[in-house]
Amino acid sequence: MSERIYPYQQLFNFTKAVFQQIGCTESDAAMATKVLLSADLRGVDSHGVARLSGYVRLWEANRANAKPNVRIIHETPSTAVVDGDAGLGLVVAPFAMQVAIDKAKQVGTGWVSVQNSNHFGIAGYHAMMALEHDMIGIAMTNASALVAPTFSVERLLGTNPICVAIPAGEEPAFVADLATTTAANGKLEILQRKSKETPTGWVQDKAGNPSTNPHELKSGGALLPLGGDREHGSHKGYALGAVVDIFSAVLSGANYGPWVPPFPAYVPMPTDMPGKGIGHFFGAMRVDAFRPAADFKFHMDKWIGRFRSATPVAGEEQVLIPGDPEREMEANRLKAGIPLLNSVSEDLILLGEKFGIRL
Amino acid sequence: MSERIYPYQQLFNFTKAVFQQIGCTESDAAMATKVLLSADLRGVDSHGVARLSGYVRLWEANRANAKPNVRIIHETPSTAVVDGDAGLGLVVAPFAMQVAIDKAKQVGTGWVSVQNSNHFGIAGYHAMMALEHDMIGIAMTNASALVAPTFSVERLLGTNPICVAIPAGEEPAFVADLATTTAANGKLEILQRKSKETPTGWVQDKAGNPSTNPHELKSGGALLPLGGDREHGSHKGYALGAVVDIFSAVLSGANYGPWVPPFPAYVPMPTDMPGKGIGHFFGAMRVDAFRPAADFKFHMDKWIGRFRSATPVAGEEQVLIPGDPEREMEANRLKAGIPLLNSVSEDLILLGEKFGIRL
Numbered sequence: 001m002s003e004r005i006y007p008y009q010q011l012f013n014f015t016k017a018v019f020q021q022i023g024c025t026e027s028d029a030a031m032a033t034k035v036l037l038s039a040d041l042r043g044v045d046s047h048g049v050a051r052l053s054g055y056v057r058l059w060e061a062n063r064a065n066a067k068p069n070v071r072i073i074h075e076t077p078s079t080a081v082v083d084g085d086a087g088l089g090l091v092v093a094p095f096a097m098q099v100a101i102d103k104a105k106q107v108g109t110g111w112v113s114v115q116n117s118n119h120f121g122i123a124g125y126h127a128m129m130a131l132e133h134d135m136i137g138i139a140m141t142n143a144s145a146l147v148a149p150t151f152s153v154e155r156l157l158g159t160n161p162i163c164v165a166i167p168a169g170e171e172p173a174f175v176a177d178l179a180t181t182t183a184a185n186g187k188l189e190i191l192q193r194k195s196k197e198t199p200t201g202w203v204q205d206k207a208g209n210p211s212t213n214p215h216e217l218k219s220g221g222a223l224l225p226l227g228g229d230r231e232h233g234s235h236k237g238y239a240l241g242a243v244v245d246i247f248s249a250v251l252s253g254a255n256y257g258p259w260v261p262p263f264p265a266y267v268p269m270p271t272d273m274p275g276k277g278i279g280h281f282f283g284a285m286r287v288d289a290f291r292p293a294a295d296f297k298f299h300m301d302k303w304i305g306r307f308r309s310a311t312p313v314a315g316e317e318q319v320l321i322p323g324d325p326e327r328e329m330e331a332n333r334l335k336a337g338i339p340l341l342n343s344v345s346e347d348l349i350l351l352g353e354k355f356g357i358r359l
Numbered sequence: 360m361s362e363r364i365y366p367y368q369q370l371f372n373f374t375k376a377v378f379q380q381i382g383c384t385e386s387d388a389a390m391a392t393k394v395l396l397s398a399d400l401r402g403v404d405s406h407g408v409a410r411l412s413g414y415v416r417l418w419e420a421n422r423a424n425a426k427p428n429v430r431i432i433h434e435t436p437s438t439a440v441v442d443g444d445a446g447l448g449l450v451v452a453p454f455a456m457q458v459a460i461d462k463a464k465q466v467g468t469g470w471v472s473v474q475n476s477n478h479f480g481i482a483g484y485h486a487m488m489a490l491e492h493d494m495i496g497i498a499m500t501n502a503s504a505l506v507a508p509t510f511s512v513e514r515l516l517g518t519n520p521i522c523v524a525i526p527a528g529e530e531p532a533f534v535a536d537l538a539t540t541t542a543a544n545g546k547l548e549i550l551q552r553k554s555k556e557t558p559t560g561w562v563q564d565k566a567g568n569p570s571t572n573p574h575e576l577k578s579g580g581a582l583l584p585l586g587g588d589r590e591h592g593s594h595k596g597y598a599l600g601a602v603v604d605i606f607s608a609v610l611s612g613a614n615y616g617p618w619v620p621p622f623p624a625y626v627p628m629p630t631d632m633p634g635k636g637i638g639h640f641f642g643a644m645r646v647d648a649f650r651p652a653a654d655f656k657f658h659m660d661k662w663i664g665r666f667r668s669a670t671p672v673a674g675e676e677q678v679l680i681p682g683d684p685e686r687e688m689e690a691n692r693l694k695a696g697i698p699l700l701n702s703v704s705e706d707l708i709l710l711g712e713k714f715g716i717r718l
Contacts, residue, residue: 076467078437079648107466108435113649149666151675156666164602174605176598182591199590208672226585226592231558232541233585239535239681240599242666243523246533250658251649257665274661289438290472290610299609302633306616307508307515307601313567316510322598 004345005337006359011037011049014352014359018052021355022059023066024091032090038125040338043329046186047122050344053351055088055119057265064088064118070095077107081252082114086277089120089141093280097126097139100284104135108289113252116276119143119263123163124177124326130165130284131173134293137165138283142248142255144262147181148222149238150230153208155222156257159184160244165323167287169297171304175323180241181223188214188223201228247281254279363704364696365718370396370408373711373718377411380714381418382425383450391449397484399697402688405545406481409703412710414447414478416624423447423477429454436466440611441473445636448479448500452639456485456498459643463494467648472611475635478502478622482522483536483685489524489643490532493652496524497642501607501614503621506540507581508597509589512567514581515616518543519603524682526646528656530663534682539600540582547573547582560587606640613638 012033019029036055040048058064068087072080080099084092096112103110120126123139130137143158161184163177183202191198191214198212205211206220210229217223225237249256255275262269287296310319340348345359352359371392378388395414399407417423427446431439439458443451455471462469479485482498489496502517520543522536542561550557550573557571564570565579569588576582585596608615614634621628646655669678699707704718711718 074650076645076648077465079467079644081649106436108438109468109470111468111644111648149669149678151671152666152678153670153672156669164598166602166605174601176595176602178592178595178598180595182586201591226595227541228591232560232587232591233537235679235681236535236537236539236585239523239537242533242681243525243535246525246659246662250655250662251646253650253654253658256658256662274658285438285470286435287610289435289470290440291433291612295612296609299612299615299633300605303605303609303615307511310508310511310513310515312510313512313563319508319511320594322594322601 003339003341005339007337008037008041008334010359011040011338014348014357015049015052017357018056018351018355021357022056024088025067028091031094032088035090035094035121035125039122041330041333042122042124042326043333044122044186044326046184046189049340049348051119053347054263054265055090056351058118058263061265063261063265068092072099078103078109078111080110080112082112084114084117084277086116087118089118089278089280092117093120093126093139093282094129096280097129097137097282097284100282101130101133101135104284104286104289105133109283109285112282113247114280114282115249115252115254117254117278117280119278120280122177123161124165124175126282127163127165127177128173128175131167133284134167134287136167136285136287137163139163139280140244140248141280142245142260142278144260145258146185146217146223147225147241148204148208149242150225150235153206154258157225157238157241157245158260159223160241162240162244166300167297168300168304171301172327173323174300174304174321175326177323177326180226180237180244182226182228182237183223185217185223188217201232244281249275249279251281252279362698362700364698366696367396367400367693369718370399370697373707373716374408374411376716377415377710377714380716381415383447384426387450390453391447394449394453394480394484398481400689400692401481401483401685402692403481403545403685405543405548408699408707410478412706413622413624414449415710417477417622420624422620422624427451431458437462437468437470439469439471441471443473443476443636445475446477448477448637448639451476452479452485452498452641453488455639456488456496456641456643459641460489460492460494463643463645463648464492468642468644471641472606473639473641474608474611474613476613476637476639478637479639481536482520483524483534485641486522486524486536487532487534490526492643493526493646495526495644495646496522498522498639499603499607500639501604501619501637503619504617505544505576505582506584506600507563507567508601509584509594512565513617516584516597516600516604517619518582519600521599521603525659526656527659527663530660531686532682533659533663533680534685536682536685539585539596539603541585541587541596542582544576544582547576560591603640608634608638610640611638
């Protein structure tokens with residue numbers, strides 16, 4: 001598993017050029033690139049530039065629209081539904097989050113459900129847009145079905161992540177960004193490459209038996225909801241993933257459950273789809289819609305300080321605040337560059353050749 | 360563990376009379392009783408009438424105010440902060456949830472954070488208030504610290520439940536009501552009575568080692584966040600419990616983390632408390648603030664039908680929809696009565712003698 005390190009700006013220029021080549025406007029290409037690479041910076045390698053050729057294949061298969069007319073199709077003072085016009089989620093999601101922020105400015109909070117979109121990168125980017133406005137940001141999305149609800153043999157939910165970003169004062173922001181499964185698909189891929197087994201509670205086989213085979217998804221198995229099994233609370237992970245699905249798609253008119261379109265363009269689309277594209281859900285809450293921002297930040301700092309200074313279990317350095325590892329990773333990779341597996345580099349080089357762009 | 364069965368109305372009359380004896384108005388006593396007994400009806404026995412004498416002891420210790428002036432102290436069109444004036448959470452919470460519903464009627468959604476309250480019974484009661492208005496209801500609360508964050512020896516979070524109630528059409532509502540721990544305290548008590556060990560991932564000992572001793576909390580151990588340990592995603596359960604704490608208390612001005620007042624009146628109050636009482640957070644979203652209610656309900660029914668009819672794992676009857684078990688329990692107990700352990704009956708009889716009320 002050898003890898004090569006690329007400066008952020010090099011990957012940025014390359015990725016933006018690819019998005020422009022498929023027809024994105026310059027500003028859309030820049031936005032999509034910024035969102036996509038935020039995953040690489042924050043260490044969520046599975047959701048970053050490694051997926052660029054996947055987005056291009058969606059466009060080639062006419063499943064993604066490079067020049068979408070993203071627009072509000074319904075609204076109230078604190079809510080909206082956005083139609084992504086089959087655009088890249090990397091562009092649709094920041095539009096919709098901005099609508100949520102604008103509504104929060106007016107009436108305290110804003111809540112936006114999105115239909116007819118595609119994969120939006122990491123939830124964290126969108127939720128964190130709220131922070132500079134002294135708002136709490138919330139982002140979630142559904143995704144194609146890889147997860148079996150408790151007691152189910154069938155895969156009916158995506159890994160359906162939730163991000164909640166909360167501003168602080170002197171301390172860095174609290175940013176919880178989590179898939180509602182025990183482990184995300186990216187972690188399985190790492191174990192596959194290392195030829196290692198998974199811990200218990202991550203996957204089941206196609207009959208619904210517990211498994212530790214990281215290749216299980218390819219033979220009809222499923223990821224498991226956070227908790228793993230009933231005895232360890234998987235019905236809670238299932239319920240959380242279900243809430244994400246319903247807020248993202250049943251509220252907006254997108255597809256839900258087993259009908260969510262797959263990311264890989266070679267996978268056939270589901271039949272009898274009940275909605276349009278995939279769905280997202282965003283929220284923004286002004287902290288001063290509850291109490292003065294300075295008071296909120298003072299107590300948020302106190303909360304963070306108390307948790308970070310808790311006595312750690314022997315062998316662990318300290319209790320982490322959600323967002324700590326990703327923030328450190330981002331600072332480090334902005335300086336030292338982003339490592340890509342050789343297989344990813346080669347894929348990008350091939351993609352570049354198609355469009356006459358050098359990595 | 361012998362038990363006796365009581366008709367709902369008998370427990371209702373008794374409980375309401377007790378609340379009136381400590382000084383609640385007739386309507387507050389009726390509300391508190393309805394909320395408290397909704398736990399017994401729904402099978403959450405640990406949060407129901409078994410806690411009545413605990414509420415009375417809070418009042419005796421001057422930690423709960425039977426005649427509170429519950430009021431809005433800050434608001435915007437879509438938000439409010441409610442001061443519970445140290446009242447029973449059983450009364451404060453329905454007031455605050457009604458504020459959220461009223462705001463949703465006006466601007467699409469309503470979000471209310473509450474300070475200076477006490478334990479509010481089950482989250483489900485409050486979230487489900489939204490259903491009859493064709494709204495999605497959300498309820499959460501912090502609670503005294505019994506849970507150790509990932510890598511922490513110290514207990515810094517409560518079991519911090521989240522409930523999301525979503526209306527449907529022909530199908531019964533989706534009601535996910537979950538503690539953000541692997542298992543709630545009530546489940547430990549059941550194992551204690553049976554002298555059984557816990558599964559892995561439920562508790563740790565006072566040094567932070569994994570344990571299967573259900574008595575661990577009494578000797579300085581802790582409940583574990585949903586996920587159990589880092590490898591199984593406990594950092595996600597910790598993050599969710601943290602979000603509940605921050606929304607309930609840092610937004611409102613209540614106490615948070617290790618400073619949340621304990622429910623048992625014999626436990627000393629924390630020192631240097633940074634806020635007032637315990638905190639809750641409520642949300643209401645009109646479904647027609649996103650799409651016509653009939654469309655939403657049609658697709659919600661389709662969602663529920665698809666999940667319920669999924670192929671079950673061998674040995675399991677069917678895939679459940681969140682809320683199914685509690686709804687069946689409620690229908691059954693309304694008809695057949697509510698079973699109380701003899702120890703609970705005896706506690707209630709003693710409590711009644713103090714106030715001259717017969718169970």
